[in-house]
Amino acid sequence: MTDTVHIDLGDRSYPILIASGLLAQADTFAHCPKASQALIVSNDTVAPLYARQLQAALAPHYPKVELVVLPDGEAHKNWTTLQGIFDALMHNGADRKTVLFALGGGVVGDMTGFAAASFMRGVPFVQVPTTLLSQVDSSVGGKTGINHPLGKNMIGAFYQPQLVVCDLDTFDTLPARELSAGLAEVIKYGPIADMAFMDWLEAEMPALIAGDKRALAHAVRRSCEIKADVVSKDEREADLRAILNFGHTFGHAIEAGMGYGVWLHGEGVGAGMVMAAELSQRLGLVDAAFVRRLRALVARAGLPVRGAILDSQDNAGRYLELMRHDKKSQAGAIRFVLIDGPGKAVVREAPDALVREVIDLCCAEAVQA
Amino acid sequence: MTDTVHIDLGDRSYPILIASGLLAQADTFAHCPKASQALIVSNDTVAPLYARQLQAALAPHYPKVELVVLPDGEAHKNWTTLQGIFDALMHNGADRKTVLFALGGGVVGDMTGFAAASFMRGVPFVQVPTTLLSQVDSSVGGKTGINHPLGKNMIGAFYQPQLVVCDLDTFDTLPARELSAGLAEVIKYGPIADMAFMDWLEAEMPALIAGDKRALAHAVRRSCEIKADVVSKDEREADLRAILNFGHTFGHAIEAGMGYGVWLHGEGVGAGMVMAAELSQRLGLVDAAFVRRLRALVARAGLPVRGAILDSQDNAGRYLELMRHDKKSQAGAIRFVLIDGPGKAVVREAPDALVREVIDLCCAEAVQA
Numbered sequence: 001m002t003d004t005v006h007i008d009l010g011d012r013s014y015p016i017l018i019a020s021g022l023l024a025q026a027d028t029f030a031h032c033p034k035a036s037q038a039l040i041v042s043n044d045t046v047a048p049l050y051a052r053q054l055q056a057a058l059a060p061h062y063p064k065v066e067l068v069v070l071p072d073g074e075a076h077k078n079w080t081t082l083q084g085i086f087d088a089l090m091h092n093g094a095d096r097k098t099v100l101f102a103l104g105g106g107v108v109g110d111m112t113g114f115a116a117a118s119f120m121r122g123v124p125f126v127q128v129p130t131t132l133l134s135q136v137d138s139s140v141g142g143k144t145g146i147n148h149p150l151g152k153n154m155i156g157a158f159y160q161p162q163l164v165v166c167d168l169d170t171f172d173t174l175p176a177r178e179l180s181a182g183l184a185e186v187i188k189y190g191p192i193a194d195m196a197f198m199d200w201l202e203a204e205m206p207a208l209i210a211g212d213k214r215a216l217a218h219a220v221r222r223s224c225e226i227k228a229d230v231v232s233k234d235e236r237e238a239d240l241r242a243i244l245n246f247g248h249t250f251g252h253a254i255e256a257g258m259g260y261g262v263w264l265h266g267e268g269v270g271a272g273m274v275m276a277a278e279l280s281q282r283l284g285l286v287d288a289a290f291v292r293r294l295r296a297l298v299a300r301a302g303l304p305v306r307g308a309i310l311d312s313q314d315n316a317g318r319y320l321e322l323m324r325h326d327k328k329s330q331a332g333a334i335r336f337v338l339i340d341g342p343g344k345a346v347v348r349e350a351p352d353a354l355v356r357e358v359i360d361l362c363c364a365e366a367v368q369a
Numbered sequence: 370m371t372d373t374v375h376i377d378l379g380d381r382s383y384p385i386l387i388a389s390g391l392l393a394q395a396d397t398f399a400h401c402p403k404a405s406q407a408l409i410v411s412n413d414t415v416a417p418l419y420a421r422q423l424q425a426a427l428a429p430h431y432p433k434v435e436l437v438v439l440p441d442g443e444a445h446k447n448w449t450t451l452q453g454i455f456d457a458l459m460h461n462g463a464d465r466k467t468v469l470f471a472l473g474g475g476v477v478g479d480m481t482g483f484a485a486a487s488f489m490r491g492v493p494f495v496q497v498p499t500t501l502l503s504q505v506d507s508s509v510g511g512k513t514g515i516n517h518p519l520g521k522n523m524i525g526a527f528y529q530p531q532l533v534v535c536d537l538d539t540f541d542t543l544p545a546r547e548l549s550a551g552l553a554e555v556i557k558y559g560p561i562a563d564m565a566f567m568d569w570l571e572a573e574m575p576a577l578i579a580g581d582k583r584a585l586a587h588a589v590r591r592s593c594e595i596k597a598d599v600v601s602k603d604e605r606e607a608d609l610r611a612i613l614n615f616g617h618t619f620g621h622a623i624e625a626g627m628g629y630g631v632w633l634h635g636e637g638v639g640a641g642m643v644m645a646a647e648l649s650q651r652l653g654l655v656d657a658a659f660v661r662r663l664r665a666l667v668a669r670a671g672l673p674v675r676g677a678i679l680d681s682q683d684n685a686g687r688y689l690e691l692m693r694h695d696k697k698s699q700a701g702a703i704r705f706v707l708i709d710g711p712g713k714a715v716v717r718e719a720p721d722a723l724v725r726e727v728i729d730l731c732c733a734e735a736v737q738a
Contacts, residue, residue, distance in 0.1 A: 036700040079448050090519040095699050118487075118524045120696045121514065122605070145490065150459040155487045157526060236491070327489045330464050331405040 035097040037064035043072040075261040105131035106138035113144030117159035130170040132182025136223035180302035181266025192345035243345035247273030253322035257310035270303030316356040393422040404466040406433035412441040444630040474500035475507035482513030486528035499539040501551025505592035549671035550635025561714035612714035616642030622691035626679035639672030685725040
């Protein structure tokens with residue numbers, strides 16, 4: 001049985017399909033735009049597992065189905081790798097109707113989306129996310145892009161896919177560390193929007209960690225529903241959409257400060273959510289019990305609850321420096337996504353002294369989960 | 370007296386201002402978006418002439434006005450140069466409100482626009498075109514981008530500026546060859562849309578070539594009006610907008626085949642319009658007198674009326690190979706912008722044999738103007 005979640009964005013609306021076995025079925029792609037060729041973009045980890053199945057499923061729809069394989073990992077989310085997609089398109093004689101299929105995790109999806117947004121100023125693309133993180137977050141909502149050496153996702157476009165295909169069977173080949181990283185983006189939807197979902201996650205965390213399909217199907221669907229609701233109200237992040245970045249301001253600083261790829265994105269978000277919750281508490285927005293509860297859930301998902309030490313001399317200073325480059329910053333002031341009472345997020349600034357206190361606490365001590 | 374042409378695109382509408390002395394006046398920029406900083410992007414030819422004036426005019430509006438200077442020329446319209454804009458933005462601590470000002474010709478405008486479209490997934494930008502070509506064509510309508518080694522403008526975005534400032538005084542420093550190149554894009558508006566404008570151009574060509582401001586003001590305004598009309602009906606080139614590429618299919622092949630920067634874009638368009646007119650005649654769409662008339666006007670503008678030899682063995686084959694990479698091509702078939710009776714353009718395919726005949730004629734013979 002296939003679950004469908006609709007992203008409602010006027011003439012840029014599209015469905016998210018959620019079920020087992022989807023990517024290998026030709027029917028899944030029956031309503032994709034027609035073209036004389038399709039290009040599958042994948043990486044050297046995922047392509048050997050699923051590219052042949054996807055090629056076979058697309059063959060009835062496109063006279064020519066080509067494949068380009070990128071190196072795996074956040075460290076390759078840059079122009080050099082992106083150029084590999086453009087080169088493949090040019091060498092295959094692609095045109096304005098050529099459809100790109102992103103087969104992989106968030107890095108593949110973000111780069112394929114930006115390539116689709118930019119090639120000939122825009123060709124259609126489809127997301128086929130193969131990690132939990134990309135199914136519940138990055139493949140939905142149209143944020144695409146690459147990293148700048150000084151900041152994550154600094155260069156990109158808002159560009160919506162035609163379709164998102166979440167095949168739950170891809171979790172069978174997902175390493176435990178990646179499953180945990182994906183759970184960080186699932187967990188975030190509770191504190192920012194739906195405490196009943198947080199209750200459910202607390203009850204079902206053992207099943208999720210064990211790879212139970214029924215539990216994972218619900219986690220993916222509910223995450224996509226909440227994201228769809230937020231994105232349909234604020235596609236280009238004028239305001240509301242920023243709440244989806246709960247945990248990301250601290251998390252991005254960890255990722256950038258450690259060097260992309262050392263911490264997984266979801267790991268940074270895990271620790272970052274705990275830090276953002278601590279900051280929320282210090283601003284009087286939530287109580288200590290809420291912070292303890294969130295920290296425990298993050299830990300049970302197999303995620304770090306402490307930040308990395310980025311600088312042995314002035315760790316907090318290094319965090320602040322990196323966070324000032326965050327895209328939410330305005331005129332040098334860092335804007336944090338904080339929890340304004342359980343189930344509700346707010347975007348606001350915070351005094352540097354308080355932020356330093358949180359960083360010192362969350363990075364130095366062995367925090368009890 | 371300032372002429373104003375409006376580009377009507379709903380919430381992406383903006384004015385084009387046309388007059389002498391505009392870029393040095395603070396008033397010109399009074400309605401630009403507010404921000405804590407602005408970044409002027411220029412090149413090493415234009416910056417020494419006008420950057421200080423523009424900086425002074427922007428100073429009352431922005432606490433900080435920075436400048437980044439790119440190397441001049443089509444050969445630098447690539448990712449490496451674009452990266453220089455992103456680096457400047459990151460090093461200056463730019464945020465989502467930072468406004469980019471493109472000060473230069475089409476290359477600077479296209480790259481600055483793509484940088485603005487992509488930086489943090491979109492920041493505002495203003496076009497201050499300093500060449501005739503960019504004032505009448507490239508700065509208007511929101512096409513931005515960079516070249517791929519295998520094709521011109523293959524990577525980019527549709528992204529509209531907030532304002533276009535056409536300062537006629539910049540023509541005082543424009544080399545004669547660049548003025549002629551700009552006239553190619555002025556001339557094209559006659560055959561595709563307005564034969565009365567073609568009559569006017571035939572009468573005023575001596576004044577235009579001599580740099581007469583009154584004549585140039587009219588040429589800029591009428592060109593912008595026609596372009597505004599076409600773009601407002603078809604922003605993303607679903608169909609109609611392609612007629613603005615009259616002469617560009619052959620022209621782009623010449624530019625790419627010779628190596629970017631050897632022929633100016635306008636020179637390629639000049640010869641390309643003659644070749645497209647010859648093809649139109651062979652398809653029975655216009656008579657020989659029209660082709661002669663257009664060729665004569667192109668020649669009087671100081672532009673080439675013959676194509677370059679791109680391959681001594683198989684020149685027509687090389688043209689066809691390059692033209693198949695054109696963005697208008699579909700499933701490998703080249704789609705030409707042709708003249709379907711004076712003042713009306715049409716986009717259609719043509720038999721290879723006929724295209725080869727035109728290339729052989731237009732590149733081999735010394736055609737009489």
